[in-house]
Structure formats: structure tokens, C-alpha cells
Amino acid sequence: MTHLPAPLPHSGSQAGLQATPQVAPDGSGTAAIVVTYNRKELLTRCLNLLLEQTAVLEHIYVIDNASTDGTPEAIPQDPRITHVRLERNLGGAYGFSYGVEEAMKADHRFLWLMDDDCLPEPEALAELLKHKGESEALCSAVLARDGRYDLTQRRNFDDVRLRESHVPVAAYAQESTPLDLFTFVSVLISTDAVRRAGLPVRDFFFMYDDTEYALRLRRLGVKALLVGSSRVWHHGSVSYPSPRAPYNPLKHYYNTRNQLIVYRQYGTSIPWYAIRLLVKTGGAFIRLAQHGELNRRSAALAAHALLDAVRGRAYVRPIRTK
Structure with missing residues (x-):
């Protein structure tokens, strides 16, 4: 990975980061x-x-x-x-x-x-x-x-x-x-x-x-x-590669569901989609178990994400985070 020496910009506080605004000849639009x-x-x-x-x-x-x-x-x-x-x-x-x-x-x-x-x-x-x-x-x-x-x-x-x-x-x-x-x-x-x-x-x-x-x-x-x-x-990229974050039900549900919906819509191979669905299904539960986060609630949410993806159902789902 490439390290870069420039500091994280703070508006109005870093010398060398300010420049005189100039409109391009045709404007930025x-x-x-x-x-x-x-x-x-x-x-x-x-x-x-x-x-x-x-x-x-x-x-x-x-x-x-x-x-x-x-x-x-x-x-x-x-x-x-x-x-x-x-x-x-x-x-x-x-x-x-x-x-x-x-x-x-x-x-x-x-x-x-x-x-x-x-x-x-x-x-x-x-x-x-x-x-x-x-x-x-x-x-x-x-x-x-x-x-x-x-x-x-x-x-x-x-x-x-x-x-x-x-x-x-x-x-x-x-x-x-x-x-x-x-x-x-x-x-x-x-x-x-x-x-x-x-x-x-x-x-x-x-x-x-x-x-x-x-x-x-x-x-x-x-x-x-x-x-x-x-x-x-x-600011949200704390480091790269990012360390694994604790279980977040919102991210777990939407990442699983939305990724599979996108793959279904833009993929060109039905067999490969089936493979990805199986991998995602296994991974959704295995990773929860590996990190001691598998319980009735997280398992049910993972199942809902997979079922919604298969059905192609994209909607804002109420999810308890605590």
C-alpha cells in the first residue's frame, strides 16, 4: 500500500491547503x-x-x-x-x-x-x-x-x-x-x-x-x-485494510440483501449467481458463528436478507440496532 505524506485536511486550519478560488473560463457548472x-x-x-x-x-x-x-x-x-x-x-x-x-x-x-x-x-x-x-x-x-x-x-x-x-x-x-x-x-x-x-x-x-x-x-x-x-x-476509512467492525445488524442485512440483488440484476450467468448465493448464504452464518455473534435474532435477520434477495425485494426494513 502507498503511504502519502499529506495531512488530513481541516478546513481553514492547515497551511498550504488553502488556495484562492478561481472560476474556470467556462465555469465549473x-x-x-x-x-x-x-x-x-x-x-x-x-x-x-x-x-x-x-x-x-x-x-x-x-x-x-x-x-x-x-x-x-x-x-x-x-x-x-x-x-x-x-x-x-x-x-x-x-x-x-x-x-x-x-x-x-x-x-x-x-x-x-x-x-x-x-x-x-x-x-x-x-x-x-x-x-x-x-x-x-x-x-x-x-x-x-x-x-x-x-x-x-x-x-x-x-x-x-x-x-x-x-x-x-x-x-x-x-x-x-x-x-x-x-x-x-x-x-x-x-x-x-x-x-x-x-x-x-x-x-x-x-x-x-x-x-x-x-x-x-x-x-x-x-x-x-x-x-x-x-x-x-x-474520515470513515479508519485504515486500510479496515479492521473487522463489530456486528452491525443494519450493515449485515443490507450488505447481504443488496449485493445479491445487484448481482442478480447485472450478472450474466445463472449458474455463477447460484454459486454466489450459496457462498453468501454459508458466509452469512459462518462469520456470525466464528465471532460469537450467532443467535436467534442475527440468524433470523440473515435469513430475511437472503429471502428478500431471492425474491428481489428492495425496501427500507425496520431493524432494531440494540
């Missing part, structure tokens, strides 16, 4: 969409860094999933920011879909999608825009907090064997590299592509909604590119 939930400190850092981009943003849409931590008061007072607070938390998937829908009502040329813990370097947007003639979906390099690339954010996809593989580290030193899958951690998508592809899926809650959209774009002939010179720090 870009609106950012930031989805947030109860992380006002990170959101404030993210928004300030967006306001300081050298390629000036036309607008920033903050989609707030019914935060209860005082998020509205933490948002910078800037006429370019629109804060939309949803009535309840329907997950990041709904937030991105809603944000894209709102942004498409205006006359933007590009939409820049990210979570509230995405901290872009000052030139991140400008570097993406340098490649706008090459692809309608451009992805930044994502760095974890330890300074290494988080390779899970940019991947390739074998639609026969249903395998995902990381884009090699060497690709991050290139000007641009084709890829199949991206997360919504700093991806720039043209509004023309959105008009053809439609809105991101709303009922995945979180997990694999961005993967589904990447594959939808790929099916339409849009080959996404990794732009190594565009860099964002991802």
Missing part, C-alpha cells in the same frame, strides 16, 4: 450533493472545504436525514448552500436519490456526490474537471485516515463470475484509469448521464446503492474513470 446524518462537525469541515474549491461550485445541496444533533445551526451561511431536512432517516440511498432529483431541477452540468465525512483537497474538483471530455463519471482517489488509498472505494467487476476486484495501487499514479464500480465518495457525474440513467435507487437504505448506479451507467456505455490527481480524505 458543478453542484455538490452531500448526504448527512448526525455528524455536524464532519459536515461543517466538508462544506467549508467545498466552498474553498479552486473550481468554484455553483451550488451545494445538503440532504439531511432527519439529524437530531443541531445540524442546521452548524451549516455555513452561504447563499450557495441549500439545506433540505427530510422528515425521517431513510438512509443514504434515499438521500442521494433525493439530492440528485433536486439538483436536476436546476441547470447544472455536473453533480459531485459525497457523504458528510468526505474531505476534498482544494484542487479535487478542478482535477476531475480536467477529464470531463473523457468520461461522464469521474472518481477521485480516496485516502483513509492513515494516508493509504482506500482501495475498496474503486473497483472492477466480473459480471460472469460476479467477482469484485480493487483497482491496482499503480493506477492511482496515472492521469486516468477506467473502472467499473465506485462508491458515492467523491464521484462527478454529468447531468446528461443522469438523464439517461435515472435517479439512484432509493430503497437500498445504504450499501450497494452506488455500486448499482455504477453498473447502470456501465450498461449505458459510460465507463467511469479514476483520476488519481483528484484526492479526497475519507
